Structure formats: structure tokens, C-alpha cells
Amino acid sequence: MRILLAEDEQQLSRAVAAVLSHMGYEIDVAENGLRAVELSGEKTYDCMVFDIMMPVMDGIEALRQIRQSGDVTPVIMLTAKSEVSDRVTGLDAGADDYLTKPFAIAELAARIRSLIRRNDSYTPKxxxxxxxxxxxxxxxxxxxxxxxxxxxxxxxxxxxxxxxxxxxxxxxxxxxxxxxxxxxxxxxxxxxxxxxxxxxxxxxxxxxxxxxxxxxxxxxxxxxx
CATH class of the missing domain: 1.10.10.10 (Winged helix-like DNA-binding domain superfamily/Winged helix DNA-binding domain)
Known part of the structure; x- marks a missing residue:
């Protein structure tokens, strides 16, 4: 299983990547939204995890571009804000789930597993x-x-x-x-x-x-x- 993690906070990015790698996932890390868009066009992923606030291109715009390309890979958005409007914006852009920082990595892993199972079970006719x-x-x-x-x-x-x-x-x-x-x-x-x-x-x-x-x-x- 391959995961794309887009997170510009290096310490958090390293921690999440290390834990998910230990669980058996292959992890590609993007330091900004633009790089995430590039990687999503080059490789196939089972799930993508995007921070909303990133340099160069934020997670919302990156997700919009990925969805416009026809990519339906499940996406979890990470946000430091808890306002309903931020969650709605992410979901409207095509996100499948979201987590508010700070979060437990175990919960993120559980949500990734859930989305992958859901995605594998749904296939257009x-x-x-x-x-x-x-x-x-x-x-x-x-x-x-x-x-x-x-x-x-x-x-x-x-x-x-x-x-x-x-x-x-x-x-x-x-x-x-x-x-x-x-x-x-x-x-x-x-x-x-x-x-x-x-x-x-x-x-x-x-x-x-x-x-x-x-x-x-x-x-x-x-x-x-």
C-alpha cells in the first residue's frame, strides 16, 4: 500500500512517515501542495494525506487540481483549525475525511485503513x-x-x-x-x-x-x- 503525505511541518512529517512505514506502508512525502499534485500525476496511491496550510500551493487547491484530473484516490485533510467552515471547504473540494491538529497518529492510521477498505469495496459498474x-x-x-x-x-x-x-x-x-x-x-x-x-x-x-x-x-x- 502506498500513501502520499503532503505536510510542510518537517518534524510532524517525519514522525507520521516513520510510523506509517513501520506499519508496512510505502510513503512518499511532499513538502508543499504543488509537489503533491506532481506526485499524484506520476504515481498511483491507495490514500493521500494533505495538510491544508502549505507553501507554494495549499492543500485545498492541490486537492481541487487532483480531483479535476479525474483522480478519485481517498484523501484525508489535516487542519490546525477546528471551524466548521474549514472542514466544509475541504469536503467540498473532494476530501473524504479530515483530522484536526493535534491528532493521534494511531487515529490517522485507523482512518487510512477505513478509507482504503471503503475505496476497494466500491467500483463503478x-x-x-x-x-x-x-x-x-x-x-x-x-x-x-x-x-x-x-x-x-x-x-x-x-x-x-x-x-x-x-x-x-x-x-x-x-x-x-x-x-x-x-x-x-x-x-x-x-x-x-x-x-x-x-x-x-x-x-x-x-x-x-x-x-x-x-x-x-x-x-x-x-x-x-
Whole structure:
């Protein structure tokens, strides 16, 4: 699980990052809102934690820009203020939860776990990228033609569409889809990437999966290559 932490108070940032890392999360730290926007466009995260008051770009504006890009990653806002108006502003900008400073890191970790569970359990029935649509309930991939996918193919295609344009490592894909299959080697990711490439060609898709055997992988429209 990867977390993006945007916090300009270095002491707090180091403390939160250290605790979350000890819990097994991979942590990327941004010192301001602009850097958070840049990182969110480059990588995929399971949850993001933003302080509201930051230099260069505040957390509210950073969140607005991230949501405008189509990124729906769960976000927790941190604020030193307890006024209702500040909380409302953050929620209206697209935040999923908030914590008022000072806070217990254990509570932040619990809220992160809750948001990740909630996000994993909710999937839109139909998602799309380019001329391709994926019906997650019917396991159907469609462009000019349509094909049926296996459950694992659908899960992999879903991750690629939801993170289109971003690079996903083989390890990240394996962790998301095959983490409970103890006997399955990580090389299965490449095999399923090849399956999906063939099916994208079969439906005359204008998107393709970029990346070699070892990854990273990214779904992009052909005209953007």
C-alpha cells in the first residue's frame, strides 16, 4: 500500500512517515501542495494525506487540481483549525475525511485503513479510457467490438483504466490482484498483460498497454504516444 503525505511541518512529517512505514506502508512525502499534485500525476496511491496550510500551493487547491484530473484516490485533510467552515471547504473540494491538529497518529492510521477498505469495496459498474469501456459486472471489454474477460483480466484492466497515464509496477499489480494467491509467481502479471494487449487489439481499441516484461506498465491512448 502506498500513501502520499503532503505536510510542510518537517518534524510532524517525519514522525507520521516513520510510523506509517513501520506499519508496512510505502510513503512518499511532499513538502508543499504543488509537489503533491506532481506526485499524484506520476504515481498511483491507495490514500493521500494533505495538510491544508502549505507553501507554494495549499492543500485545498492541490486537492481541487487532483480531483479535476479525474483522480478519485481517498484523501484525508489535516487542519490546525477546528471551524466548521474549514472542514466544509475541504469536503467540498473532494476530501473524504479530515483530522484536526493535534491528532493521534494511531487515529490517522485507523482512518487510512477505513478509507482504503471503503475505496476497494466500491467500483463503478462501467469505466472507460479512450474508446474503450469496461463493464466490471459483466466482465465485458468494449470498443468497436467486444470481448469477455476472465475475473483476473477484468481486475487488471480496471486498475489500468483507473490509473490511466500512470506507471504501475509489476509488484503493485501483483499486490492488488494476486496477493492472496500464495502459490502464484509474480511473473503472472506479464502473462496477463499479454492477454489484455491481445484483447485490446481484438476490440480495435485506441489505447494500449506500455511496458516490457519487468514493467512498469501504463495504459495510454495511441495518439498520445
Amino acid at each position: 462501467v469505466i472507460s479510457c479512450g474508446n474503450v469501456s469496461l463493464d466490471t459486472s459483466e466482465l465485458e471489454l468494449k470498443a468497436e467490438n467486444s470481448v469477455r474477460l476472465s475475473e483476473k483480466e477484468m481486475q487488471l484492466m480496471e486498475l489500468l483504466i483507473l490509473n490511466s497515464g500512470k506507471e504501475l509496477t509489476a509488484g503493485q499489480l501483483f499486490e492488488k490482484i494476486w496477493k492472496d494467491d500464495e502459490s502464484t509467481p509474480e511473473g503472472v502479471v506479464w502473462m496477463y498483460i499479454c492477454y489484455l494487449r491481445s484483447k485490446l487489439e481484438a476490440v480495435a481499441a485506441n489505447v494500449t498497454i506500455i511496458g516490457g516484461r519487468e514493467g512498469p506498465f501504463s495504459l495510454k491512448e495511441r495518439e498520445a504516444l
